Amino acid sequence: MKFSDKIKKPSGPNLISFFLAILVGLLLTAQFFSTKKVEEITGPEIQENQALEVSILAESNANLRQEVNSLRVQQQEYNEALQFRLGGTEVLETTLMRYQDASGINELSGSGVTVMIDGPVLDVHLLDLLNNLRNIGVQGVALNGQRLIYKSAITPDGLQIKLDGNVITPPYRFDAVGDPDLLVTSLEREGGLLEQLIQTFPEVEVAITKKDNLTLPAYQNEITFEYAQVAAD
Amino acid sequence: MKTEPKKRSKSLVYPLIYLAIGVVVGGFIAVQIVTTGSLARSTNPIQPVLELGETIEEMRTDQKDLKDEIKNLRAEVEVQQDLVETRRATSKELNTELDDFETIVGLRPMQGQGIVVTMDDGEYEGLKDRNDFKNDAIIHSTDILDVVNMLWVAGAEAIAINDERVVGTTSINCIVNTILVNESHVGTPLEIRAIGDSEELARFINDPGRLTDLHSRQREYNLVIETTEAGDIQIPAFTGTYEI
Numbered sequence: 001m002k003f004s005d006k007i008k009k010p011s012g013p014n015l016i017s018f019f020l021a022i023l024v025g026l027l028l029t030a031q032f033f034s035t036k037k038v039e040e041i042t043g044p045e046i047q048e049n050q051a052l053e054v055s056i057l058a059e060s061n062a063n064l065r066q067e068v069n070s071l072r073v074q075q076q077e078y079n080e081a082l083q084f085r086l087g088g089t090e091v092l093e094t095t096l097m098r099y100q101d102a103s104g105i106n107e108l109s110g111s112g113v114t115v116m117i118d119g120p121v122l123d124v125h126l127l128d129l130l131n132n133l134r135n136i137g138v139q140g141v142a143l144n145g146q147r148l149i150y151k152s153a154i155t156p157d158g159l160q161i162k163l164d165g166n167v168i169t170p171p172y173r174f175d176a177v178g179d180p181d182l183l184v185t186s187l188e189r190e191g192g193l194l195e196q197l198i199q200t201f202p203e204v205e206v207a208i209t210k211k212d213n214l215t216l217p218a219y220q221n222e223i224t225f226e227y228a229q230v231a232a233d
Numbered sequence: 234m235k236t237e238p239k240k241r242s243k244s245l246v247y248p249l250i251y252l253a254i255g256v257v258v259g260g261f262i263a264v265q266i267v268t269t270g271s272l273a274r275s276t277n278p279i280q281p282v283l284e285l286g287e288t289i290e291e292m293r294t295d296q297k298d299l300k301d302e303i304k305n306l307r308a309e310v311e312v313q314q315d316l317v318e319t320r321r322a323t324s325k326e327l328n329t330e331l332d333d334f335e336t337i338v339g340l341r342p343m344q345g346q347g348i349v350v351t352m353d354d355g356e357y358e359g360l361k362d363r364n365d366f367k368n369d370a371i372i373h374s375t376d377i378l379d380v381v382n383m384l385w386v387a388g389a390e391a392i393a394i395n396d397e398r399v400v401g402t403t404s405i406n407c408i409v410n411t412i413l414v415n416e417s418h419v420g421t422p423l424e425i426r427a428i429g430d431s432e433e434l435a436r437f438i439n440d441p442g443r444l445t446d447l448h449s450r451q452r453e454y455n456l457v458i459e460t461t462e463a464g465d466i467q468i469p470a471f472t473g474t475y476e477i
Binding site for chain 1: 250251254257258261262264282285286288289292293295296299300302303306307309310313314316317327328330331334335336337338339340341342343344345346347375378379382383385386389390391399400401402403404405406408409411413416417428429430467468473474475
């Protein structure tokens with residue numbers, strides 16, 4: 001024993017330590033990777049995001065089902081009109097009104113919110129907020145008294161901001177017709193767009209007010225198609 | 234006298250080390266078994282995530298089916314509207330007006346000259362994590378928003394992002410690595426199609442003085458943003474709902 005210790009020939013206990021060390025190393029690595037893998041798949045962020053997508057899809061599908069139902073009702077009304085050779089115009093009128101309201105060509109009244117933003121914000125902040133409002137769900141939006149439609153554009157113009165070609169100046173006021181409670185809750189959400197804006201620009205003042213009755217002006221410009229034609233399905 | 238305690242401590246050290254190692258190894262094996270064993274059972278931590286993933290897939294399929302159904306129903310209603318029109322002279326004008334507004338709100342597929350803007354993540358090693366919102370090598374929902382906004386400025390008359398028509402209620406959002414347009418998933422590479430003066434549309438997108446953030450990321454991270462002018466751009470009808 002003394003002799004082998006001196007020349008450091010692998011002894012029984014040393015060999016055992018050696019293999020034990022390998023085993024511990026292997027187990028440590030296996031443990032580390034398996035824990036990491038499980039965390040990767042089940043991380044709270046990923047689950048949260050999946051849950052969020054499920055809720056968005058659930059809402060979207062519910063709205064789509066509603067649209068299917070309303071189209072079926074329309075279909076039946078037309079069928080009856082055609083069968084009894086009368087009516088029909090009422091259904092046409094109702095549908096027309098609905099699309100005119102959606103287009104922004106008419107004034108629109110209803111409950112909603114007003115969002116005031118005072119301070120040196122950029123065009124992109126207004127664009128993001130508009131996108132945010134559309135995401136929450138609004139029937140119509142106006143910015144500084146101008147009605148916004150599908151092709152409204154917010155662009156920088158030197159140090160100024162232009163909306164559909166017209167210069168707009170602070171304070172910026174969004175009037176949005178939609179569910180006031182839902183709008184306020186969503187807009188004031190922690191970590192939401194407005195909170196981020198205030199954190200980035202402490203000098204910017206934001207005020208959200210519920211409104212029982214808002215009236216949005218009609219879109220002022222003409223909507224024409226010069227290059228686009230209706231395609232056959 | 235001196236060697237006695239030394240020997241005694243040496244003889245105690247080894248068993249103690251082995252005991253400690255034994256406990257640690259035993260612990261690891263136990264944890265490993267528990268972790269692995271639980272994977273195959275109902276307490277499997279991965280299972281709910283996979284189930285959520287399946288749910289999302291099912292819901293996306295439902296969404297697509299519903300949109301197809303809406304598309305078909307709208308086509309059928311259109312035929313009926315025309316029938317009502319032929320029966321009643323008074324409704325002819327009304328029907329023409331209805332057609333016009335259906336075009337404005339995006340319920341008609343459109344065609345005409347225009348451009349396709351292709352956008353994709355840059356091939357930049359080491360920055361592939363979409364969770365990182367500061368990640369400049371990937372396409373964010375705000376980039377799409379900026380391009381769409383710029384196309385409207387350039388005089389676009391109709392725009393679609395992949396198969397999703399951009400209408401008055403359209404929002405463009407992002408949940409980690411999923412981009413949602415009209416609450417529907419759109420994958421990369423993204424194709425933004427726009428009808429309008431094709432030269433003008435391309436000029437606005439490629440102008441280094443506009444969309445400056447995108448252009449600098451294109452140079453630095455190979456972010457893909459390409460424009461193709463075409464004589465015949467096809468844009469699908471909106472298949473969502475206007476009910477809010």
